[in-house]
Amino acid sequence: MKLCYYKLPNGAQNFGDNLNPWLWEKLLPGVLDDDPTTAFVGIGTLFNNTLPDRTRHARKRAVFGTGVGYAKGVPAVDDSYKIYCLRGPLSTKALGLADELAVTDGAVLLRRLVKPGDRKRYKFAFMPHYELAGEGWKSVCEAIGFGHIDPRWTTEAVITAIGQTEVVLAEAMHGAIVADALRVPWVPVVTSPTILSFKWQDWCASVGVEYQPVQTQRVFDPRKKTDLLTPVSTVRHWLRVKSAASRLKQLALRSRPILSTDNLIEQRTVQLEERLQQFKDDVAAGYFTSPQT
Known part of the structure; x- marks a missing residue:
């Protein structure tokens, strides 16, 4: 059974996507391999019209903690x-499916593998979306x-x-999900209109909180040539950093951090464990085994 998750081009890395091999190899030892005839669709906003093509060789697909979104439309659930x-x-x-299938994001199972530490290094930490991550935000935070x-x-x-932070300011959704799972309060932040609010609302609803993001300016966009750091743009960049630092600090001080209740996050974790056991039972019973030829 092949693990299906989003992989960025050119070897680029993103925490939310990379949680997949890190988490599932620990929770499902001996289950996942490179056999494309069965697929395990895991963490990410993967349930959209591109999924059938991405798993085109799979005759059976196990879907676990995945969210709907991106692309155009959703496939027929056959x-x-x-x-x-x-996810929620x-x-x-x-998808027109039963409400009981809405548990929460699969990444919450990390609670069973990681124990939050007591030692905190920072009162606040900012985690940008991977598309906007870079030295600019590092400079802002250091300032x-x-x-x-x-x-x-x-x-x-x-x-x-995340575990060493008292409050996480998160534009990256899985930064907030993992913070909540580890009982670290968080604040949703938006610096770009490309952030998909649907996936945030979906997950937030699953843990009983409202998605009310706080807007702030971006520092730079590595995808835009005008934002590349050159000698000509050094002064402009410094002014952006100074302005963004001031705004981020005010945002942190004025925003009310969010945290789901201990009871609900534990309930969702137990539900995920139960669903994972169902999957393991199906694997053991041969549900996903290829027919003999």
Whole structure:
């Protein structure tokens, strides 16, 4: 069974996507391999019209904690799909499926592998979206004594940094999901109109909180040539950093951090464990085994 998750081009890294091999290899030892005839669709906003093509060789697909979104439309849910749980109620509604399939994002199972530490290094830390991550935000955070969490770091490094922070300011959704799972309060931040609010609303609904993001300016966009750091743009960049630092500090001081209740996050974790056991039982019973030829 092949693990299906989003991989950025050119070897680029993103924490939310990289949680997949890190988490599932620990929770499902001996289950995942490179056999494309069965697919395990895991963490990410993967349930859209591109999924059938991405898993074109799979005759059966196990879906676990995935969310609906991106691309255009959703595929027909036929007998090739065995859906154990989805990210939230907006995903089940979009697919026309039973509410009971809305549990929460699969990344919450990290709670069973990582224990939050007591040692805190930063009062606040900012984690940008991977598309906007870079030295600009690092400079901003350093200027005001905030921690900087780069979603392109290794999975372990990001998890450790989140655990060492009192309040995470998160534009990267899985920064907020992991913070909530580890009982670290968080504030949703938006610096770009490309952030998909649907996926945030979907997950937030699953853990009983409202998605009310705080807007702030971006520092730079590495995709735009005008934002590349050159001698000509050095002064402009410095002014952006200074302005963004001031805004981020005010945002942190004025915003009310969010945290789901201990009871609900534990309930969702137990539900995920139960669904994962169902999947393991199906694997053991041969549900996903290729027919003998």
